[in-house]
Amino acid sequence: MRNPLDIDNSTALLEQVNQALNSATPLRIQGANSKAFLGRPVAADVLDTRAHRGIVSYDPTELVITARCGTPLTELREVLDAAQQMLPCEPPGFGVGATVGGMIASGLSGPRRPWAGAVRDYILGTRVITGHGKHLRFGGEVIKNVAGYDLSRLMAASYGALGIITEVSLKVLPKPRQCLSISLEIDTDRALLRLAEWGQQPLPISAACHDGQRLHLRLEGGEGSVAAAHDRLGGELLDASYWADLNEQRLSFFEQEPPLWRLSLPNNTPPLSLPGQQLIDWGGAQRWLKSDAEAAYIRRVVEAVGGHVTCYRHGLIDSPFQPLPDALMRYHRNLKQQLDPKGIFNPGRLYAEL
Structure with missing residues (x-):
């Protein structure tokens, strides 16, 4: 039975984008805003995706589900649960009402990540409103259909800086017995x-x-x-x-204060000598650190073993994400210029330069 709340609101979203382009007005893209603590603050008009919601198609025998960006993540999971299937990457919601679009835009994965893959590994196709005022489709709904550059997976962890993800097709798997x-x-x-x-x-x-x-x-x-x-x-x-x-960071370890850092490390990295309290996840590849130490010091220690650092909560720093080398930043700028030439989508959310 169709959910009465399900609606294709893409026309209204596209209209808001074109109005913003005509007036050079930046937009802050958000669903439930459950991951607003990640990244830099964005001062812009809000574009709310939650009215554009619903399961577009789902065939359990094909192991593929397609949903609109404003679909609650809980709803997607309920549909999959009924067929004894799941998203193996276990994306966290970090709050009631977290949406499918936010899941893709943040690109976050859960405890199964080292063994099953990340969110981006399960993206088959997307529909995206670009900074050219176009509603485009990338990829599709089958596993072997990608030719050329895979723009769909590029949307994972883009934090809305490259466009508005309106729809996504995802590969799913049966639950373990x-x-x-x-x-x-x-x-x-x-x-x-x-x-x-x-x-x-x-x-x-x-x-x-x-x-x-x-x-x-x-x-x-x-x-x-x-x-x-x-x-x-x-x-x-x-x-x-x-x-x-x-x-979902409900363990006592994640309670308030001091700043929370996420350390992403190569496999088999030995224990790191850092001030504060650590929680080791992903078999050692992801470590959570609660520490008042300076950002530069934490990053220096982690970079020395080939890792990178993200400030998750309560850290009063200008660049929560790992600063990029000049060459890599140049690629990011070029990509931003191609997909969002007027820079209206979540300006500065990832880095001040974007």
Whole structure:
């Protein structure tokens, strides 16, 4: 049955964009605004995408779903749940009403990311309103249909700086038949060593987090493989809700103060000596740091091991995202110029230069 709230509002969105282009008025693109804390503040007229919503098409046998940008993420998940399917990348919502468009624009992924891939890996096609006042379609609804430059996946983590994502087609997968979470008492150094070792073995691990005292693991797959892995690894049973609480930053670790930093690191990076408290996610590839240390110092330590840093919350700095080298910034500027020549979409959200 069709949801009475579902509506194609693309004409109104396109009209607002063309009015903004004619008057050179910058626009702040937002859905539920649940991720407004990420990036730099944008002083501009609001373009709200939430009226453009609804599941456009979904065929569980094809493992593809197409939804409009204002569709609540909870609604998308409910539809997939009914067919025992899921978005493997586990995008966080960070609040009630988070939308599909915000999921793509932020490009954030959950605990399963190292084993299943990121949001961008599941994008098959998009419809986008560009800074030329055109409503264009990129990609499609099948896996092998991309020729040339893949603009659809480029929209992931663009934070609205390149255009308005009005619609997206996503690859989905069946839910695992068995899921079991366990907790092991093990220190940080040994946990990272074990995770590096287990990563070379056929273990059905789909999430791994160390809170400073215990290593939490999620095992997913067939009943036999999950049971065998549990027998081998041991550990105490852990409530499965832990992973949602981690993903949505509801754990006590994420409570207010001090500033929260996200460290993205190469696999098998040893423990980093940084002031503050750390939470290790993604088997060590993503680490959360609560610290009052200066941004330059944190970035220097992380860059030395080949990683990068994002200031997530409460950090009063001008560039929350990792500063880009001059050559890479030049590519970003050229791309922005091609897709948004008048610079009206979320100006400065990613970097002051954009």
